[in-house]
Amino acid sequence: MSTSSSTGAEGVMEGSNAKRGHWSSRLAFILAATGSAVGLGNVWKFPYITGENGGGAFVLVYLLCIAAVGLPIMMAEVMIGRRGGRSPVNSLRLIVERDSLGRFWPIVGIIGVIAAFLILSFYSVIGGWAVSYVGTAASGELVGKDADAIGAIFSGLVSDPGTLLLWHTVFMALVMLVVARGVSSGLERAVSILMPALFVLLLVAVGYAMTTGHFGEAAAFLFQPDFSKLTTEGVLTALGHAFFTLSLGMAVMMAYGSYLPKNVSIAKTSITVSVIDTVVALLAGLAIFPVVFANGLEPGAGPGLIFQTLPYAFGQMPMGSLFGALFFILLIFAAWTSGISLLEPLVEWLEEQKGMNRTVSTLGAGIACWALGIASILSLNLWSDVFPLGMFSAFEGKTIFDLLDYLTANILLPLGGLLVAIFAGWIISRQALENELNLSAGGFALWYNTLRFVTPVAVAVVFIYNLA
Numbered sequence: 001m002s003t004s005s006s007t008g009a010e011g012v013m014e015g016s017n018a019k020r021g022h023w024s025s026r027l028a029f030i031l032a033a034t035g036s037a038v039g040l041g042n043v044w045k046f047p048y049i050t051g052e053n054g055g056g057a058f059v060l061v062y063l064l065c066i067a068a069v070g071l072p073i074m075m076a077e078v079m080i081g082r083r084g085g086r087s088p089v090n091s092l093r094l095i096v097e098r099d100s101l102g103r104f105w106p107i108v109g110i111i112g113v114i115a116a117f118l119i120l121s122f123y124s125v126i127g128g129w130a131v132s133y134v135g136t137a138a139s140g141e142l143v144g145k146d147a148d149a150i151g152a153i154f155s156g157l158v159s160d161p162g163t164l165l166l167w168h169t170v171f172m173a174l175v176m177l178v179v180a181r182g183v184s185s186g187l188e189r190a191v192s193i194l195m196p197a198l199f200v201l202l203l204v205a206v207g208y209a210m211t212t213g214h215f216g217e218a219a220a221f222l223f224q225p226d227f228s229k230l231t232t233e234g235v236l237t238a239l240g241h242a243f244f245t246l247s248l249g250m251a252v253m254m255a256y257g258s259y260l261p262k263n264v265s266i267a268k269t270s271i272t273v274s275v276i277d278t279v280v281a282l283l284a285g286l287a288i289f290p291v292v293f294a295n296g297l298e299p300g301a302g303p304g305l306i307f308q309t310l311p312y313a314f315g316q317m318p319m320g321s322l323f324g325a326l327f328f329i330l331l332i333f334a335a336w337t338s339g340i341s342l343l344e345p346l347v348e349w350l351e352e353q354k355g356m357n358r359t360v361s362t363l364g365a366g367i368a369c370w371a372l373g374i375a376s377i378l379s380l381n382l383w384s385d386v387f388p389l390g391m392f393s394a395f396e397g398k399t400i401f402d403l404l405d406y407l408t409a410n411i412l413l414p415l416g417g418l419l420v421a422i423f424a425g426w427i428i429s430r431q432a433l434e435n436e437l438n439l440s441a442g443g444f445a446l447w448y449n450t451l452r453f454v455t456p457v458a459v460a461v462v463f464i465y466n467l468a
């Protein structure tokens, strides 16, 4: 593969990307990036952390983080990927070598590979919950059950390590299967049908939620900020979740950007992906909280929240077994496309750096990740009172699962994102950025100043506050 500068002529893209191919269109990129972004983060994590952090004020901070931190960083990642035209670590290397920018920056790619590996280990366990609920819904078990009985089904699942292991294994195998075969165009087509379908079923769930009589209360909970409920840790969680839900800070968008044709607007596509991702999360919130309030459930119930509420909703609505099973199938699909993007960076790295073939590297990475997932499974039951870092007050009461989630979403991803912002905002030349982004003068200035000043300061301040 030839190295080439990516500024200017069309021929350049042909030259450097011909072998790797590129997305057939802007839509294809949007589908793939949305496939990575929309996942358990939107439907599972957003509602439960919103519940734990008291609602409105947290949601507002989260939305601000998406707009002022997430979106500019997404644009920067896509831009770096497209400019480098390779896998993230090598794109970063190429850019720094070509313009003599120092040897430090490829570390961003390495942080990303580590974060992705750790995230996938527990992501797959939660993906396994979704797999398990397909059968639960389809069998009619949910029909007419009250909230307590629905809660008992969930407790039964998480207290049983064997069953959790089975579904975790199934989910990880699904991810490995696709990654081993190379991410195919079939997936692109599947995303274009199944994502809109998930959207429609979320609307069905929201429709049911409107009949509970508590929709207004839920909307107020989500959208009326009460700052007395917001803690500094809540702000960090909101920031970390902005990275998690947009798949940022771990070079995924860099990898995808490397396939993006030159004539496509990075700003427009990034905005589209961020808006879709945010709308899906808010819809999930609107589907879940009315059910929570209607049944006197606890909004801060934690990671089980959606599995204690949506199944109840499906048990109450007409044709609920069908809708419920379909919903969980689509949720698995959304989680699957995210899981693929989590395994891909490590596999690519093993191929490039260790010269392994794709099958071997997928098996190695996948099995290691699966094995680590067992620790998260056990921390839901047998090890539920093992707190490995409990001696530090910041980590008091955090199980292995909680720690993995905290370390990745609240530390590694924001750190990776901070480095991306500094690299793009302060290290790469302004000229190169202008060429790559091709924005109006005003649009460019807005992005550039946000990335240089607002983003790094926001991340740094939130970090420092939480350390102190």
Ligand code: PHE
Pocket: 036, 037, 038, 039, 040, 041, 042, 119, 243, 244, 245, 246, 247, 248, 250, 252, 338, 339, 341, 342
């Ligand atoms: N964005 C995905 C979600 O919301 C999770 C993810 C994080 C995927 C980081 C890739 C990278 O579920």
